[in-house]
Amino acid sequence: MTAGGTGRAADAAIEQVFRDEFGRVVAALTRRFGDLDIAEEAAGEALVVALQTWRADGIPPNPGGWLTTTAGNRAIDRIRRESRRDDKHRQAEMIHDPEPHEATGPVQDDRLRLIFTCCHPALAPEARVALTLRLLGGLTVPEIAAAFLVPETTMAQRITRAKRKIAGAGIPYRVPELADLPERLAGVLAVLYLVFNEGYLATGGDAPVRRELCAEAIRLTRVLRSLLPGEPEVVGLLALMLLTDARRESRFAGGELVPLDQQDRSGWDSELVAEGHELVLACLARERVTGQPPGRYQLLAAINAVHTDAADARDTDWGQVAALYDQLVRLDPSPVVRLNRAVAVAELDGPAVALAEVDRLPLDGYHAWHATRADLLRRLGRTTEARSAYDAAIAATGNAAEEAWLTRRRDQLSG
Structure with a gap:
């Protein structure tokens, strides 16, 4: 976008940049101020300023940094206005401290810290996922409500209650110690999977795909894998995302969704397919050594590996697909899994x-x-x-x- 850009196209470009950067801005502000409400509201105020400034001056070279700085200034202004937040005021002044702050956990990634905060066991599972989708993925309340098949008012109340519980219970903004990570992993994986799914087939808006959500879910899953290289479900989820995302360019044509059996397979991303297959094989090799049965994400990845291994839809090994779904039904007999098995x-x-x-x-x-x-x-x-x-x-x-x-x-x- 050039300086002076106006109209709907300019506003759409600005809003797209903001959506891409939303999770990063909120996570950075949460680290600084330790308050989810302040972080989210300041990020929203930064968008208002961006809409006013960027319309005239154009989007800056580093929009994420611009938004983070602007949102930080707004947060400081709010804290200073609220005299009852003395501790937060002192913390705000520390932003300008040139000395590096101590690490808050084994992962030095603000967004992963925020995910683990939102996925704290004190919160109900549906609240963990919903809150993280809002704060990390930048999804709107209607989009999250559609993903959960619940009314918007219900979802808004769920998110508000979750933030209040984090504040009231003093849930820390940090990643658990390595020894505590495995038991907290299931909620985090569910968050990443739902963020990816919303990006892969958007539940609302003009664009059928939200690439930034797919990319962010994959990026965070890669970081999580580097932290927990021995966790096969993390590897399985990454493989599932890669094998699914590899088909993205072939999934739409002429404004229509193209089902799997009608897709042009030459348009699939061969590098992502190869990486996904390699990860699935690694999971299978580990299973043979340890005797540990595969989990949900490993099975879903294996199903996608069967589909992407066929050069033509008619060559699909449906017997193997059904057998893998049989395993998955025993592990997760949910109606959605059984629906996919019926195919x-x-x-x-x-x-x-x-x-x-x-x-x-x-x-x-x-x-x-x-x-x-x-x-x-x-x-x-x-x-x-x-x-x-x-x-x-x-x-x-x-x-x-x-x-x-x-x-x-x-x-x-x-x-």
């Missing part, structure tokens, strides 16, 4: 068998459930029911590209 069952045993399984799942509010039913009903020639299922899927999705694809599939039905 493999349809390829092996036919759409009628798969539909019987899908219809037993309590997922009426989930767009993928309606879309899967629609496809199975279409294959069975039950056109009227398929059309109704497509209508329900279209109404439930918030992704424009997916909606376009579902609409075209519905309109192709005969009769």
